[in-house]
Amino acid sequence: MSSRDDPQGPAPTAPATAPSAAAEALEFPCPNCGAETTWDPDVDALACAYCGTTTPVPRAAGAIEEHALEAVGEAARGLGLETRTADCRNCGARVAFGDVDTAATCVFCGSANVLAHESNRNTLRPESLIPLDVGRATVEENFRRWVRGLWFRPDALRRLASFDAVGVYVPYWTFDARVRSRWSADSGTYYWTTQVVPVVVNGRVRMRTRRVRRVRWRPASGVREDRYDDHLVNASGGIPDDLARRLGGFDTSKLVPYRPEYLAGWRAEEYRVDLQQAWELGRQAIEERQRLRCAADVPGETHRDLRVHNVVSDVRWKHVLLPIWSLQYRFRGEVRTVMVNGQTGVISGRVPYSPVKLALVFLAVALLVVLLGVASGNL
Numbered sequence: 001m002s003s004r005d006d007p008q009g010p011a012p013t014a015p016a017t018a019p020s021a022a023a024e025a026l027e028f029p030c031p032n033c034g035a036e037t038t039w040d041p042d043v044d045a046l047a048c049a050y051c052g053t054t055t056p057v058p059r060a061a062g063a064i065e066e067h068a069l070e071a072v073g074e075a076a077r078g079l080g081l082e083t084r085t086a087d088c089r090n091c092g093a094r095v096a097f098g099d100v101d102t103a104a105t106c107v108f109c110g111s112a113n114v115l116a117h118e119s120n121r122n123t124l125r126p127e128s129l130i131p132l133d134v135g136r137a138t139v140e141e142n143f144r145r146w147v148r149g150l151w152f153r154p155d156a157l158r159r160l161a162s163f164d165a166v167g168v169y170v171p172y173w174t175f176d177a178r179v180r181s182r183w184s185a186d187s188g189t190y191y192w193t194t195q196v197v198p199v200v201v202n203g204r205v206r207m208r209t210r211r212v213r214r215v216r217w218r219p220a221s222g223v224r225e226d227r228y229d230d231h232l233v234n235a236s237g238g239i240p241d242d243l244a245r246r247l248g249g250f251d252t253s254k255l256v257p258y259r260p261e262y263l264a265g266w267r268a269e270e271y272r273v274d275l276q277q278a279w280e281l282g283r284q285a286i287e288e289r290q291r292l293r294c295a296a297d298v299p300g301e302t303h304r305d306l307r308v309h310n311v312v313s314d315v316r317w318k319h320v321l322l323p324i325w326s327l328q329y330r331f332r333g334e335v336r337t338v339m340v341n342g343q344t345g346v347i348s349g350r351v352p353y354s355p356v357k358l359a360l361v362f363l364a365v366a367l368l369v370v371l372l373g374v375a376s377g378n379l
Contacts, residue, residue, distance in 0.1 A: 028264050031055060038265025041167070041323075041342070042135035046261055057261045064128040064257050066176060066316040069279065093238030094270040095168065107166045107267060107326040108238030108337060123270050127318035128255040131262050132167050132342045139165045139325045139340050146338075146347045164328050167342060169263065169321035170244075171235040171271035173278040174252065178314040179290050180225045184307050187220035187300035215302060222297050226290065233282045237272030239324070239339065246348035247341045250322050254343065258321070268321055275317065283312065 028037045030048035037055060040047035045054040087094050093108045143165075192211050199208045230252040234244045273281070287310050294308050323342025327349075328335055338349030 028055075028261055036264075039132065039262050040135070041132040042137075044131065044133070046264060057259060064255060064318065066127070066318045069315050069317065088238065091238050092272060093236065094272060095238070095267050107168055107328075124275070124319050126171070126258045126321045128258050129169060129262055129321035130250055130252075130254050130323055130343050131256065132169070132266060132323040134323075134325065134340065134342050134345045136165050136167075136325075138345060139327060142340065142345050142347060143327055143338060165340075166326050166328075167266045168324055168326050169266065169268040170239060170324050171269055172320050172322050173233045173235055173271075173273070173275065173282065174230045174318050174320055175228065175233065175279065175282045175286070176230065176314070176316045177228045177283075177286060177312050178225070179228065179286060180223070180311045180313070181290050181294055182221070182223050182309045183294040183297065184219070184221040185295075185298045185303045186217045186305050187298050188215040188217050188302040188304065189300045190214070190302070191216055217304070218300070220298055220300070220303075222294070224294060224297060226293065228286055228289075231282055231286060233273070233278040233285075235271035235273040235278055235319075236269055238269060238326075243339060243348055246346075247324065247339055248344055248346035248348075250341070250343055252320075255320060271319070275319075279315070279317070286312070 028046055029035065030037050030051060030053050032053040033048060033051045035048050035050045037046040037048050037053075039045075039057075040054070043054050045056045047054045088108065091108055095107055191214050193214055194209050195212050196207050196209050198205050200206070232250070232252070234241055236244070271278075287308075290310055291306070291308050295303065295306055298306065325340035325342055327338045327340060329338075330336075336349070338347060340347050
């Protein structure tokens with residue numbers, strides 16, 4: 001059993017009347033021709049699509065802040081630049097995009113049932129982000145290579161010529177915490193005994209001996225203390241947790257202080273899991289991991305009746321944006337979405353199976369079973 005005697009208590013929810021830092025209408029003009037620049041992951045800089053000039057974005061400026069749970073009211077608000085937001089009525093995602101852009105469909109599920117409105121400037125501002133590092137050309141090539149490796153998928157996917165890849169910064173919360181755990185359990189050690197049991201041999205009862213494994217139980221207890229750093233909690237409304245896990249995770253040591261320049265030309269999803277909800281999810285995951293660590297501390301070869309009492313303290317949080325590519329394609333009249341990790345290029349998505357290929361495999365297995373049966377004389 002796990003105790004929740006945290007002296008700090010549950011994370012507070014940001015009050016509706018919390019001070020809001022109005023977003024400035026920031027623009028990033030090209031220093032050469034004056035045209036608007038956008039973040040280019042291939043060159044790690046702001047780039048002008050008209051004259052090709054690149055402008056580096058300093059990554060060392062500022063420090064990445066982490067906040068105590070009770071200091072949520074002091075955190076900055078908004079993204080620091082003017083955006084509009086598209087709410088998807090299908091999957092629940094809320095994605096911010098530039099004033100000059102449009103949002104006809106959801107970047108996560110492809111639904112056209114979206115509602116555009118002014119962005120909420122009272123949302124907590126990200127403390128840091130991992131800049132989008134995988135370019136569009138790389139994403140499209142990785143997608144084609146990925147499809148070619150899926151034998152059970154329809155051949156039409158390999159001939160797919162039209163799809164759209166959209167770079168999106170996805171919201172996460174990170175939590176640091178110290179956990180002190182007291183545990184108790186029954187520690188088990190295996191030993192063997194010999195038993196005499198009756199067995200039937202050729203219609204007659206015979207006595208035979210066999211070895212039986214037993215467990216010798218002894219009480220055990222212990223104390224451990226662990227520190228958790230940057231435990232990630234997915235705050236997206238558009239990416240389910242199982243799909244997010246299949247993206248392979250992110251290296252948070254590559255986080256840089258948040259700057260609006262990284263969002264220039266790209267989209268950023270607003271969090272749909274607030275700080276209080278995220279901390280509840282994060283705490284549950286941390287305590288479950290702590291239980292596994294305590295279980296590993298129990299001596300012997302097995303254990304039972306493990307009880308863990310946790311005291312969680314020194315909790316700090318930050319709001320971060322992590323990069324993904326949302327790649328949508330139309331197949332047999334249906335829009336499908338594949339996600340690509342914008343830091344590593346790992347691909348995750350649900351792709352349709354080919355009924356014809358599955359049927360061929362089933363028939364081949366059935367034929368093999370028949371042939372083996374004939375060879376063994378059972379058929």
